[in-house]
Amino acid sequence: MISRLFANGNRTGWLVLAVLVLLILLPLAAVVIQVLLPGVFFGEWKLGDLSLLLDVFKRPLWYQSLKNTLILGLGTTVLGTAIGAALATIRSRWTFPGARLLDTAVWLLLITPSFILAQGWVMFAAANGLANQWFGWHWVHGAVFTPMGLIVVMALSKFPFAYLSVHTALEWRVDRLGEAGRLNGGRPWTVWRTIEAPLLLPAYCSGAMLVFMDTVGDFGLPASIAAVFRFPTLPYSIYSALYTSPIRFDMAGVLSFYLVLLIALAMGLQFYVMRKSRFDFLTARATRSSARLPARGKWLLAAGNALLLLLAAGIPFVSNVLTSLTRSNGTEGVSFTWEFYGQLFDPGGQLGGGLLHSLEIAASAACVGLIVGFFVSYVLTYSGFALRQTVDVISLISLAVPGVVLGIGYIFIWNQAWLEKIGLLLYGKPAILVLAGVAGAIPVITRVVTGAMAKVPKGLLSAAQMQGASFGRRIRTILLPLMRGALVSAALAAFGSSVFDLAVTSILFPPNFMTLPVVINKAFEDLKLGYASAATLTGGGIVVAIILVLERLLKPKKQGV
Structure with a gap:
């Protein structure tokens, strides 16, 4: 029984599931646990006052x-x-x-x-x-x-x-x-x-x-x-709860709970509406839609x-x-x-450092996320893993869960004293931004890569396996060459979205480690509108230029006939 659970086809599935639980499900669960057991992540074991959930209607x-x-x-x-x-x-x-x-x-x-x-x-x-x-x-x-x-x-x-x-x-x-x-x-x-x-x-x-x-x-x-x-x-009040003195973890936890509840109710309502109905109406007489000029108007x-x-x-x-x-x-x-553009490059300005930090975080998140997303797609497409549906659902959760909630969960998980003894106290370090960026990039990467991977017949991999090719060799010599274009597109999409992730970076950015969206938002909060808009256009232009150059360099060239 155990040997079947951890057979070669399932080992990848269990590894992928463990990574997804660590990056996505555990931080989300921590938000709910914090409401039920406040202080549990900081060494205090006491049952929470559930009446606090009703205080949302009193405060x-x-x-x-x-x-x-x-x-x-x-x-x-x-x-x-x-x-x-x-x-x-x-x-x-x-x-x-x-x-x-x-x-x-x-x-x-x-x-x-x-x-x-x-x-x-x-x-x-x-x-x-x-x-x-x-x-x-x-x-x-x-x-x-x-x-x-x-x-x-x-x-x-x-x-x-x-x-x-x-x-x-x-x-x-x-x-x-x-x-x-x-x-x-x-x-x-x-x-x-x-x-x-x-x-x-x-x-x-x-x-x-x-x-x-x-x-x-x-x-x-x-x-x-x-x-x-x-x-x-709710998202802005959660953010405010973390940047008031003293920090209001109780407020952040309760408001995060209601935010997740609203999204869960929306998804449940959709499932209920479509649960007992059939909507398959395409037949052999269906034709592809073609827009035409209207007779008038x-x-x-x-x-x-x-x-x-x-x-x-x-x-x-x-x-x-x-x-x-x-x-x-x-x-x-x-x-x-042109004064505001000149201010961007003043000595001691924050734009250059913030942009560099954002590019570093986004590049790291895109690379790590591409690896995780690739194996998630492999499990969903080729594996006989019994918990494939669970993997699919978890990989999409971070797309539905707001960044502020994910950020709160990361604080609870990665800000525990015992982690310092093993060198994994990540709160207050740039590494936590990379992990949060990976969690946010996984849904995007997985959707892009899964669509491309579905076009590669499983028979190609099976034939290589019968010829003695190892798992790594099958990936390296068959899947990667056939999917190069999709992998580049997925990585660049994740890179672009990670650069401008304001919610997560506003909550998790370490002291003296400004990022591009935080620099822009703080300038805007200080009513430096000209500087904020100049920083937005300059930073955005640089990011777009980088994406276009990388796409041209990395995407496979079309071969002439």
Whole structure:
């Protein structure tokens, strides 16, 4: 029995499972344990006061944070899903001038950190922001910095999740269903409402769940608007609990528990909605969707698309550019300047060190994460490991769990006195940022690598094994050469996302070890908006240039015929 459990095919599975538990599941469990047994990670064995969980409804800050998170999450989910689903439906059916710009903007918004988008909106809508200085729009400040205004801003940055989910589901078209409805007297709206929309329910639910999870766990927006508008949410209050004196581990633990609970409820609701229904409607008559020019209204669609792109991408990105290049001279108006870019390279400045630290952490996390993610994908694709489903679920958890919660868990796990005796007291050291970066990179790497690995027949590996090739040799001579392009893409995607991870680095960065997102956010909190925007554009430009160069150097070259 034991020999079967640890056979060659299972040894890799058990090793992968152990690594995932250490990096992801154990820190998440520590957050819950801290609520039940407060102080257990610091040598105090006592049962927690579970009534503390109910204090979230009694303590004003805790209650307001939970309330704001729910309002922002539900409002953004409804509005963001509606925008994304409507755009995906329109884009899959019709083509119009500027349609390709929508596809580009969706990916741009998806990969841009939320705190950069939020900072752009603050620069635009602040009392002395660009809307007031350039256009005299005094009303913008009052419109944006309200709960409804923040829901709109958040929806404009989160709708790509719903867009991609629904657009992918609309890749194939089954015209006979709609034709049957129209033959029975149904109008286009009735056909969509009663036939097409119900069949797309899984896509709508998946998109809505992604929007909700990313919104309630978002640290960037509340961190950015805190300088001009008080709107505490669970992630920001958790962060504040760790940076007050004394440190409020009880507050951080309880609020983290509720944040995880909200995400678990969202996932449970999706499973419940789709549990007893079937949505398989593709047949041999299905055809690939092809967008066509509408009979009328082409320019109306183009105008609506342009307005959306201006609001979603134009305002935050252009605001960063203009703020970095202009200075307000009071009654004399606005003048252009390169001063803020010059300040980036002042002696003793923090940008250079912060950028270097972020690049080091991101590169290390991408390399280690690539190794872990590769073997996770191997277990999922080729192994007969009995706990494959468990491995798959754990590998996705860090994608759903907010970075602040993961950071809290890492503090509890890696800040214990007994670890110092064996040289593993990682809290307060750069190594803990690498581990957190690996945990965040695993879902991205695994999804990319698994898709590519599924294309490599298992028979190739079996044939090599029959010829006496060892496990390592099969990996080195078959899988790695065939998957080189996918591995490079996965590593670069993980590298790019790790550089701008504000939530984890804000909680875990060691003393005197600034990172790029922390440098930018601290400048923003100090209302050094010009410096913050210049640092954002410069740092982001350098990171993008590095990714493009590495992609050109490392990706396999196409062979000529």
